[in-house]
Amino acid sequence: MEKEMEKCASGEKYQQPARPAIISNGAQIFLRVLVVVCSASAAYLMFTSKEETLVYDLPMSATWSDSPSTVYGAYVDVVVGASALVSLFITLITMRQRGHTIYFLLFLHDLVMMSLQLGGCVAATSIGYVAKHGFEQAGWLAICDHFCSFCTRAKTSVTIAFGSTVMLFALCIIFAINSRHMHVHVISTANV
Numbered sequence: 001m002e003k004e005m006e007k008c009a010s011g012e013k014y015q016q017p018a019r020p021a022i023i024s025n026g027a028q029i030f031l032r033v034l035v036v037v038c039s040a041s042a043a044y045l046m047f048t049s050k051e052e053t054l055v056y057d058l059p060m061s062a063t064w065s066d067s068p069s070t071v072y073g074a075y076v077d078v079v080v081g082a083s084a085l086v087s088l089f090i091t092l093i094t095m096r097q098r099g100h101t102i103y104f105l106l107f108l109h110d111l112v113m114m115s116l117q118l119g120g121c122v123a124a125t126s127i128g129y130v131a132k133h134g135f136e137q138a139g140w141l142a143i144c145d146h147f148c149s150f151c152t153r154a155k156t157s158v159t160i161a162f163g164s165t166v167m168l169f170a171l172c173i174i175f176a177i178n179s180r181h182m183h184v185h186v187i188s189t190a191n192v
Contacts, residue, residue: 024174024178025091025095027174028091028171028174029088029091029092031167031168031170031171031174032084032087032088032091032171033088034164034167035080035081035084035113035164035167035168035171036081036084036085036088038081038160038161038163038164038167039077039078039080039081039084039117039161039164040077040081041157041160042074042077042157042158042160042161042164043074043077043078043081043157045153045154045156045157045160046064046070046073046074046077046124046153046154046157047064047074048064048153049063049064049150049153049154049157050062050063050064050150051147051148051149051150053146053147055146060146060147062143062147062150063150064154067127069123069124069126069127070123070124070127070154072119072120072123072124073120073121073123073124073157073158073161074120074124074157075120076116076117076119076120076161077117077120077157077161077164079116080113080116080117080120080164080168083109083113084113084168087106087109087110090102090106091106103175103178103179106175107172107175107176107179110168110171110172110175111172113168114165114168114169114171114172117161117164117165117168118165120161121158121161121162121165124154124157124158124161125158128151128154128155128158130142131143131144131147131151131154132144132151
């Protein structure tokens with residue numbers, strides 16, 4: 001520890017150990033790729049969920065755009081997937097020369113995207129619950145008895161989006177663990 005402080009005092013740059021950085025970078029790349037794939041899959045499933053059927057001899061249809069909650073969830077999937085793709089490229093470009101600023105900005109990005117993704121999942125889950133069980137006090141009937149394919153696709157989409165949220169949370173945990181190993185250079189004003 002004293003040698004590291006002497007290096008900082010003499011103006012030498014401190015190098016982090018290579019092994020944890022390689023494992024961390026590999027995990028970040030893997031998780032970011034999974035977030036992109038999961039978000040794109042969830043968005044595709046939600047955008048293509050549509051079903052038409054006869055209910056009491058009346059033609060009825062259910063689409064993803066019938067509820068603002070599912071629309072919000074689908075567009076959140078697109079935003080999170082696109083921003084995860086951009087952050088993947090940033091991670092690949094700055095892998096070798098990553099400084100504290102880029103590191104912190106990527107952490108904030110992942111934290112905001114995780115929060116946004118969680119909000120989209122919760123919104124879609126709430127309307128999915130109403131679609132499956134209904135809400136008798138408001139007079140809303142359950143529709144999943146009549147629109148099984150639609151409900152299955154929407155449920156699969158939300159489940160995959162929750163998986164994306166978990167992966168973004170894992171990225172935040174990796175950043176938190178790695179930040180313990182960062183050394184901050186303190187400039188002393190006592191010698192000035």
